[in-house]
Amino acid sequence: MATTAIDHAPAHTHEHTGLWSWITTVDHKRIGILYGATAFFFFLVGGLEALVIRLQLMGPNKTLVSPDTYNQLFTMHGTTMIFLGVMPLSAMFFNYLIPLQLGARDVAFPRLNAFSYWVFLLGGILINVSWFTGHAPNGGWFGYANLTTKQFSPGPNIDFWTVGLQVLGVASLAAAVNFFVTTVNLRAPGMKMMHMPMFVWMSFITQILLLLSFPIITVALILLMIDRTFGTSFFVPTGGGDPILWQHLFWLFGHPEVYILILPSFGIISEILPVFSRKPLFGYAAMVFSGAFIAFVGFGVWAHHMFATGMGPFADAFFSLATMIIAIPTGVKIFNWIGTIWGGKVDFKTPMLFAIGFIAMFIMGGLSGVMHASPPADLQQTDTYFIVAHFHYVLFGGAIFAISGGAYFWWPKMFGKMLDEGLGKLHFWLMLIAFNLTFFPMHILGLNGMPRRVYTYSAESNFELLNKLETIGALLLGFSFLVFLYNIIKTWRTPQPPVGADPWNAATLEWSIPSPPQHFNYPTLPQVHGRDALWELKARHGGPLPEPQRVAEDAVLMPNPSWKPLVAAIGVTVTLGGFIGGSHLWVHVAGVAILLYGIYAWAFEPAFPEHH
Amino acid sequence: MAHAEAHADEHHYTATGIDNKKLAIWTFIGSECMFFASLIGVYLTYKGRDVSGPKPHAEWLDKAGVLQEQMLEIPLVTFGTALLLFSSFFVVLALNGAQRGNRKQLIGWLVATIFCGVFFVGMQVYEFSHFAHRGMGYTTNLFASTFYTLTGFHGTHVTLGLLWLISVLVVALRGKLPPEKALNLEMAALYWHFVDVVWIVIFPVVYLIR
Numbered sequence: 001m002a003t004t005a006i007d008h009a010p011a012h013t014h015e016h017t018g019l020w021s022w023i024t025t026v027d028h029k030r031i032g033i034l035y036g037a038t039a040f041f042f043f044l045v046g047g048l049e050a051l052v053i054r055l056q057l058m059g060p061n062k063t064l065v066s067p068d069t070y071n072q073l074f075t076m077h078g079t080t081m082i083f084l085g086v087m088p089l090s091a092m093f094f095n096y097l098i099p100l101q102l103g104a105r106d107v108a109f110p111r112l113n114a115f116s117y118w119v120f121l122l123g124g125i126l127i128n129v130s131w132f133t134g135h136a137p138n139g140g141w142f143g144y145a146n147l148t149t150k151q152f153s154p155g156p157n158i159d160f161w162t163v164g165l166q167v168l169g170v171a172s173l174a175a176a177v178n179f180f181v182t183t184v185n186l187r188a189p190g191m192k193m194m195h196m197p198m199f200v201w202m203s204f205i206t207q208i209l210l211l212l213s214f215p216i217i218t219v220a221l222i223l224l225m226i227d228r229t230f231g232t233s234f235f236v237p238t239g240g241g242d243p244i245l246w247q248h249l250f251w252l253f254g255h256p257e258v259y260i261l262i263l264p265s266f267g268i269i270s271e272i273l274p275v276f277s278r279k280p281l282f283g284y285a286a287m288v289f290s291g292a293f294i295a296f297v298g299f300g301v302w303a304h305h306m307f308a309t310g311m312g313p314f315a316d317a318f319f320s321l322a323t324m325i326i327a328i329p330t331g332v333k334i335f336n337w338i339g340t341i342w343g344g345k346v347d348f349k350t351p352m353l354f355a356i357g358f359i360a361m362f363i364m365g366g367l368s369g370v371m372h373a374s375p376p377a378d379l380q381q382t383d384t385y386f387i388v389a390h391f392h393y394v395l396f397g398g399a400i401f402a403i404s405g406g407a408y409f410w411w412p413k414m415f416g417k418m419l420d421e422g423l424g425k426l427h428f429w430l431m432l433i434a435f436n437l438t439f440f441p442m443h444i445l446g447l448n449g450m451p452r453r454v455y456t457y458s459a460e461s462n463f464e465l466l467n468k469l470e471t472i473g474a475l476l477l478g479f480s481f482l483v484f485l486y487n488i489i490k491t492w493r494t495p496q497p498p499v500g501a502d503p504w505n506a507a508t509l510e511w512s513i514p515s516p517p518q519h520f521n522y523p524t525l526p527q528v529h530g531r532d533a534l535w536e537l538k539a540r541h542g543g544p545l546p547e548p549q550r551v552a553e554d555a556v557l558m559p560n561p562s563w564k565p566l567v568a569a570i571g572v573t574v575t576l577g578g579f580i581g582g583s584h585l586w587v588h589v590a591g592v593a594i595l596l597y598g599i600y601a602w603a604f605e606p607a608f609p610e611h612h
Numbered sequence: 613m614a615h616a617e618a619h620a621d622e623h624h625y626t627a628t629g630i631d632n633k634k635l636a637i638w639t640f641i642g643s644e645c646m647f648f649a650s651l652i653g654v655y656l657t658y659k660g661r662d663v664s665g666p667k668p669h670a671e672w673l674d675k676a677g678v679l680q681e682q683m684l685e686i687p688l689v690t691f692g693t694a695l696l697l698f699s700s701f702f703v704v705l706a707l708n709g710a711q712r713g714n715r716k717q718l719i720g721w722l723v724a725t726i727f728c729g730v731f732f733v734g735m736q737v738y739e740f741s742h743f744a745h746r747g748m749g750y751t752t753n754l755f756a757s758t759f760y761t762l763t764g765f766h767g768t769h770v771t772l773g774l775l776w777l778i779s780v781l782v783v784a785l786r787g788k789l790p791p792e793k794a795l796n797l798e799m800a801a802l803y804w805h806f807v808d809v810v811w812i813v814i815f816p817v818v819y820l821i822r
Contacts (some may be wrong), residue, residue, distance in 0.1 A: 108632040177639045185626035185635060211639060215647035223654065223761070230750055232757040234654070240663045240754045249650065525625070600779075 016561075024561035026110035027519055031117050032096030033414065038121055039088035045128070046080035047478055049073050054438075054474040057467050060459040070455035071138035072157070076131075078141030079161065082261065083168050084124045086399045090264035091120070093406055094179050094203050096414060100510035100517065101197045103188025103526040103533075108181040110559045111602060112174055118569030119171035126577060127164030130157065137161035140453065142254065143224070145235030145246035150228045156581040162225045163576050169214050169221075170572050176210035179203065188509070191528040194288070197508045198281055201288050202267030205295045209256045209263070212299070217253035220246060229583050244309055251302035259298045261395060263291060265402030266333060269355045272409050273337055275506045276352035277344025280532055283336040290329035290336075297326050307375045308382045316375045323373035330366055334359060349504075350424030354405025357432050361397025365390055368443065383453075386446025392439045404431070404484070411491075412499040416515045423487040430480035437473030441466035501548050507532040514548050520556035560609055564602035571595025637799045641806045644769075648810050651765060652817055655758045662753040666746070669822045674747065683748060683755075685739070686819050692735035693815050696770075699728035700808040703777070703801045710784070710794040718789070722781050722797075725804070729774045736767045759818065766814055769807045776800040 025031060053073050056064045065073065095113065099106055107113050130136040135157045139148040148158045183204045187196065196204070223234040224246070233239020235246050274281045281287065303311060303319040311319075337359055346352070368390040372378040381387055404427070411419045450463050457463045502511040509526055510517070512534050530536055538545055575591030578584045626632060665672030666683045674680050702725040709717025740760070748756045780797050783789050789797065 109636065173643060177636050177643070180639045181632050181635045185628055185630065185632050187627040189625075189627075191627070211643040212646050215643055216650045219647060219650035219654070226757075226761065232751050233754060234658075234757060238663075239751075240658070240661045242657070242661075245654065245657055249654075252650075603779075 021561065023566060024114075024563045026106070026114050026559050026562055026565075028095050028099050028106050028110065028113055029414070029517060029519075029521075031113050032092050032094075034117055035088050035095055035120070036092035038117075038124065039085060039092060042080055042084035042124055042128075043089065044481070046077050046085050047481065049077040049080065051474055051478055053077065054471040056455060057457075058471040059468070060457050060461070060464055062456055065455070067455045068138065071453070072131075072136035074453055075137045075140050075161070076127075079127065079137065079165075081395070082141060082257070083165065084127070086261050086395060086403070087172070088120055088124075089403050090203075090206070090261070090399075091116075091175060093199070093264060093268065093403075093410075094175070094206075096410065097510065098179055098182055098200055098203055099186065100413075100513075100521060101200050101508050102183065102186055103191060103509045103522060103528060104182065104186035105520050105522065105525075105556065106559065107178050108186055109178050111562050111565050111607070112178050114562065115565035115569055116171045116175040116178065118566045119167060119174065119572055122569055122573040123164050123167030123171060126167060126573060127160055130160035130164075135160070137164075142250055143246075144243070144250075145224055145227070146237065146241075146243045148224060148228075149236055150231070151236070153228075158228065159225070159580040162221045162228070163579050166218060166221050166225075166576050167573050169218050172210050173214050176207040176214070180207045180211065183207070188522075188526045188528045188533075191533070194285065195528055195531050195533070198270035198284070198287055199264075199267035199508075202263045202270070202291050205291050206260050206263045209260050209295050209298070213253045213256035213260070216249055217257075220249035220253070223249075225579055229579060244306075247306050247309065248302070251305045252299075254305065255302040256295070256298050258394075259295055262398055263295070265358070265399045265406075266291065268402045268406040268409075269337065269358050270340075271508065272351045272355040272405055273340045274532075275409075275504050276347045276349055276355070277341045278347070278505075279340060279344040280507070280535070281336070282339035282342075283332075284531060286332055287336055290332040293329040294326055297322060297329075301326060304373060304378070307378045320373055320375055324370060327366065327370050327373075334363060334366075349408075350419070350421060350428060351405045351409035351504075353425065353428045354401050354408065357428065358398060358401040358405065361393055361401060361432075361435070365393030365395075365397055368393065381446060383451055384446035385442040385450045385452060388452055389439050389442035389446060392442070396439070397435060401431075404428075409504070410510075412503050413510055413515050413517070415491075416499055417491050417496045418499055418503065419491050420487050423483055423490070427480055427483045427487065430476060430483060434473050434476035434480055438470050438477055439473075441470050502534070502544070505538075505544075507535045509533050512537065512545065512548065514550055518550060519553060520558050523551050523555055557608055559607050560605070562602070562605060564598050564605060566598075568595055568598030568602060571598050631795060633795060633799055634802070637802045641802065644806065644810075648766070648813070651762045652813065655762045655817065658754045658758050662755050664753050666748050666752065666755065668755055668759070668818070680746070683743060683746070684819055685742075688735060689739065689815070689819055692732045693811065695728040696732045696808055696811055699725045699732075700805050702728065703804050707794060707797050707801050710789055710797045711791055713791045715784075715787075718784055718797075719781070722777065722784065726774060726777050726781065729770060729777065729804075733767060733770055733774065736763065736770075740764075762814060763818065766807065766810060769810070773800070773804045773807050776803065 022030065022034065025034075052065060053070070056062050056070060056073075095107075127137070133156070135155050137143075137160050138157045139153055139161065143158065143161060146152060148161075183196070183200060187193075223232075226232050227234050227236060227241075233241040235241045235243050237243065270281055270287060301319055301323045303315060304323045307316060307319075341356075368386070372381045372387065372390065408419055408424050411417070445463055445466050448463070450457060450461070457467075499515055501514055503515075504511070509528075512526065513521060526533070571591050571594035573591070575588055575595060578587030578591060626635075628635075665674060666680065668684045669682050671682060672680050702721045706718050706721035706725060709715070709719075709721060743756075750757060750760050777800050780789065780800050783796070
């Protein structure tokens with residue numbers, strides 16, 4: 001394949017701009033940026049909720065917020081960070097990087113991709129609107145029935161939660177189908193599955209987890225919603241229902257969800273470490289199979305969240321052993337990451353610092369995780385701050401460190417400018433110190449018996465000192481993100497010489513095209529012969545490649561923009577939104593009408609412009 | 613612009629040779645399996661755990677103390693099941709017609725498929741209203757709730773499948789389903805087979821196993 005498109009003239013490189021172009025965009029890169037911006041906003045909202053929690057717990061018997069507001073705060077903090085923070089931040093990387101790293105022009109279904117984003121946005125708004133009604137969800141992010149059934153939660157609070165999560169589930173499922181097909185089918189000519197960049201592999205496994213686990217929580221949410229709306233007894237003991245069934249359904253989703261949150265971060269780290277160690281990823285195949293093994297076993301460990309329900313020695317033993325087995329493939333990954341750095345020419349740039357920070361913090365989270373895989377230990381630790389410490393070490397110390405590192409790493413590709421290195425390092429060190437200051441003492445508090453989800457503690461319990469330290473840490477942690485925000489704004493406003501296609505001397509295909517990439521990514525589809533496609537090209541060329549030239553924007557036929565996905569997304573949200581505070585028939589009817597119009601208009605509009 | 617034309621071919625490129633849309637339907641079906649597996653799991657978990665009647669497979673006393681027949685009417689549903697199974701065969705014949713460009717075969721068998729589907733949904737509507745008439749509301753007991761939810765969600769899937777098949781029929785009647793676009797029917801057909809296969813699981817679980 002010669003690069004015939006390069007000499008195509010005239011090279012007018014205009015791009016569509018303006019609000020309407022963003023509303024109708026089907027370009028995976030723009031949708032990725034939309035995901036990133038929206039998720040970062042929700043992440044800050046969830047962070048503010050956490051800060052209020054920390055201020056309330058700064059001393060004993062504080063009354064900054066009422067117990068009920070506190071319930072709403074920790075419920076919304078968890079729900080926001082998981083479904084509106086980490087998941088869509090990962091989705092930003094899926095959107096932006098999967099097609100680029102595969103050497104593709106876009107995802108398999110560009111309009112479905114836009115649909116996913118709009119449904120996510122509307123679902124996020126729907127859940128958060130509850131704050132303005134004064135009835136934010138207050139049953140915990142796990143929504144345990146029968147605490148969340150009508151008898152004990154009569155207000156609309158839980159409705160916002162059941163409905164909002166169903167809407168978000170639609171977004172995740174649509175995106176998962178899209179990225180699954182994209183990965184299987186749109187690999188560049190010659191790119192075998194075992195040639196794919198590790199980020200694509202981990203994301204691919206994540207899509208499989210999404211496809212198989214989201215239907216389960218959808219069923220659980222539907223049943224809870226029906227219980228609350230129509231008075232059935234799926235989770236109501238007086239009618240024969242079993243609240244424990246909720247826990248089984250929830251965690252059958254909830255544990256794979258944990259890997260949905262962390263596997264993309266494994267992928268990000270596996271891209272950053274080789275580039276800044278100047279070595280290929282150590283043990284590529286072992287990395288792929290350990291990821292797949294984690295995902296597979298991840299479906300057989302859900303009941304370790306339920307040791308306290310008294311399942312009996314057989315179930316306890318099974319789920320305990322299955323959980324401990326997961327430590328093996330995870331350990332394989334950690335040793336492979338260390339093996340990648342080992343003997344390399346390590347360059348401690350900001351992305352690399354975050355990647356190394358990730359490994360260290362994630363190991364700590366993993367170690368405490370193995371501890372409560374043992375039922376006797378878990379019975380001491382469950383519902384205490386020890387668990388809170390554990391999952392913040394894997395989700396913040398893990399996912400957020402990796403995502404931050406990924407942001408610094410791919411920023412020049414996305415925006416054509418480098419983030420400030422000094423501010424980046426400041427961000428990292430502040431975050432590392434503040435993170436440990438916030439969450440490490442929680443281990444001790446938890447083992448000393450401080451319970452989760454309780455709005456205050458007594459002065460005699462001796463929890464005050466460590467709680468004060470944690471609150472100071474949390475404020476510092478919030479400040480570290482202000483540094484990041486300042487870095488973004490500063491970079492935005494300061495003129496910079498163009499960074500070029502490949503500022504990091506990286507290994508994957510996205511660095512072979514201009515930064516930011518043109519609409520169609522690749523004027524001609526690249527030919528791939530093995531792993532680390534760009535390093536291979538550079539090696540064969542005997543040095544850095546010549547800077548790629550921009551070509552005419554109309555050199556490649558790209559899909560039409562479309563507003564139909566937004567209409568369909570509104571239809572989905574309105575249809576389900578009719579279940580808030582009881583079932584409102586006309587809202588459902590209006591929603592279904594909008595949805596049907598959106599789908600039919602979508603199905604019968606041409607995806608591509610007519611041939612000139 | 614010969615150039616753009618050349619690139620238009622690349623839009624049909626897939627690494628596996630399988631069409632994107634077809635793979636997407638298969639992927640979606642994989643996900644739907646977990647949806648129905650969860651509903652069937654809930655049904656089986658609660659089977660026989662009702663605190664009061666009605667009962668699916670045994671006589672039961674109503675609130676007035678009158679002995680009532682078992683709820684499920686197996687012969688009628690067996691007939692509906694048979695029609696649904698046949699419809700899966702018919703839609704294959706319709707697809708064969710579409711692929712060979714045989715308009716008569718396409719439309720004839722597509723109409724037959726839709727007829728069977730409509731009968732199945734009609735049967736379910738009759739069954740539900742008959743049960744309601746016999747005093748089994750949605751919230752009457754766990755059997756009622758799990759039964760209506762499981763078979764109701766299946767019925768909704770059948771209805772959506774019908775809507776899809778009818779849309780394809782309208783397109784075919786307007787002469788806009790040439791052999792090279794037979795994939796548009798194949799996708800609907802794959803989904804139709806899926807709702808059929810799910811029913812093959814639900815029918816024994818609900819109606820045959822006592």
